[in-house]
Amino acid sequence: MKILFTATPAAGHLNPLLAIARMALARGDEALVATATYLRGAVEASGARFLPLDPGADIDFTRIEEVLPERASLPPGPEQLRYNFERIFLDPMRPQAETLRRIVSTDRPDIIVIDDLFFGATALFLDSKTPRPPIVACSITIMVADRPDGAPTMIGLPPAPDEVTRTTYAAMAREADKVFGAPVRAYADAQLAAMGLPPLPCGVLHSRHLMADAVLQTTVPAFEYDFGRLPDHVRFVGALPPPPSREAALPDWWEQLDGSKRVVLVTQGTVANADFGELVEPTLAALAQRDDLLVLVTTGGRPAETVRGPIPTNARLAEFLDFAALLPRIDVLVTNGGYGTIQLALRAGVPIVAAGRTEDKAEVGARVSWSGVGIEIPTHRPEPPALRSAVNRILSEPSYGERARAIAADMAAIDTPAEILGILDALVTKTRAT
Numbered sequence: 001m002k003i004l005f006t007a008t009p010a011a012g013h014l015n016p017l018l019a020i021a022r023m024a025l026a027r028g029d030e031a032l033v034a035t036a037t038y039l040r041g042a043v044e045a046s047g048a049r050f051l052p053l054d055p056g057a058d059i060d061f062t063r064i065e066e067v068l069p070e071r072a073s074l075p076p077g078p079e080q081l082r083y084n085f086e087r088i089f090l091d092p093m094r095p096q097a098e099t100l101r102r103i104v105s106t107d108r109p110d111i112i113v114i115d116d117l118f119f120g121a122t123a124l125f126l127d128s129k130t131p132r133p134p135i136v137a138c139s140i141t142i143m144v145a146d147r148p149d150g151a152p153t154m155i156g157l158p159p160a161p162d163e164v165t166r167t168t169y170a171a172m173a174r175e176a177d178k179v180f181g182a183p184v185r186a187y188a189d190a191q192l193a194a195m196g197l198p199p200l201p202c203g204v205l206h207s208r209h210l211m212a213d214a215v216l217q218t219t220v221p222a223f224e225y226d227f228g229r230l231p232d233h234v235r236f237v238g239a240l241p242p243p244p245s246r247e248a249a250l251p252d253w254w255e256q257l258d259g260s261k262r263v264v265l266v267t268q269g270t271v272a273n274a275d276f277g278e279l280v281e282p283t284l285a286a287l288a289q290r291d292d293l294l295v296l297v298t299t300g301g302r303p304a305e306t307v308r309g310p311i312p313t314n315a316r317l318a319e320f321l322d323f324a325a326l327l328p329r330i331d332v333l334v335t336n337g338g339y340g341t342i343q344l345a346l347r348a349g350v351p352i353v354a355a356g357r358t359e360d361k362a363e364v365g366a367r368v369s370w371s372g373v374g375i376e377i378p379t380h381r382p383e384p385p386a387l388r389s390a391v392n393r394i395l396s397e398p399s400y401g402e403r404a405r406a407i408a409a410d411m412a413a414i415d416t417p418a419e420i421l422g423i424l425d426a427l428v429t430k431t432r433a434t
Helices: 011-026 037-045 061-067 069-073 078-090 093-107 121-126 163-194 204-211 280-286 323-329 339-347 361-371 384-396 398-412 416-433
Strands: 002-006 030-035 049-052 111-115 135-138 214-217 234-236 262-267 293-298 315-318 332-335 352-354 374-376
Touching (some): 002 011, 002 093, 011 111, 011 135, 011 339, 030 037, 030 093, 049 093, 069 078, 093 121, 093 163, 111 121, 111 416, 121 135, 121 204, 135 416, 163 204, 214 416, 262 280, 262 323, 280 293, 280 384, 332 339, 339 361, 339 398, 352 361, 352 384, 374 398, 384 398
Parallel strands (some): 002 030, 002 111, 111 135, 135 214, 214 234, 262 332, 352 374
């Protein structure tokens, strides 16, 4: 079977697809991966064949502050969310679609797997005149579907406990549609009209799940809200494995992770890490006096010197760390709320402190709190006292670790490769039979 994977050019979008590509390659399938040129090395290291996105979609997200300089001036909230969505995900829609059409014509894949924010697939969904292979959306974030309590998406609201809260949520949803949902949908529809295509049949966020032939939700139900009965094509597939370790040697302090001290890992991921003053530096300051802890920092590829001092004596810094080897040694993860990082932590049974409000991070943090696996600090720039209190609480109260380990057990109970490849096989078999 020949599988085409297409990813928005950011590590958090590409890595889940590469995890699936490695599963497919291991059983003898052919894997093609279309993404940005700067990610070619990661694609080829997986064993897949790299294909570049067309100009206009071939963006280096590690330089996002240069590509979209206006972004830094927008505070977290509806205006920033709308700007990010339109510029990052919708503006490249046309060249992404042209990439897909070109590869489908020349390489004839049996099936396409996209990250669920790769909007170039929308053109193929809506083009009823041109045959296409099945398209599977792999989630790189929380479940996006209509909530039974009427809450709007991306604000980070927990499930409503009563009718009064549901009424409040309904009013908030109407306001959110005015400032985000409706204008973003109109923006997408205008781009589709310019391509000679009909408008979306639903909201932009919801379109990913409603239009795909299958949706792979990369977690377990215990980490998600109850949405009621979901469509049959939406499947929880457990957590994807972490990327394989890089060739670089382990840091010289690795042997200090011998169990004699508890270990806290802090990360801002690989995209939202232009300013370590948001989370990394406050965490180092918060825990600087804890001689009983080791505080590890991974800078997501940026030079370690970018972290401003003073660096406490209990801190250890590295540009990258081998999460597969590291996470089983961690007692607490402090994160800005990257969905993939949190799923990797839960896969290892690690409790979490989440502090982030940009992109989808409010929703991810809300689920960390709701599921009982950790503590959410509802800001993207937490103060050291709040971080110190949250870490201390997780280290002293067993319930967080117990809940994290319970979700890890749920994930371990799913044969994720068999589940995912079975879904792909079924769709290809069905298509060939028609």
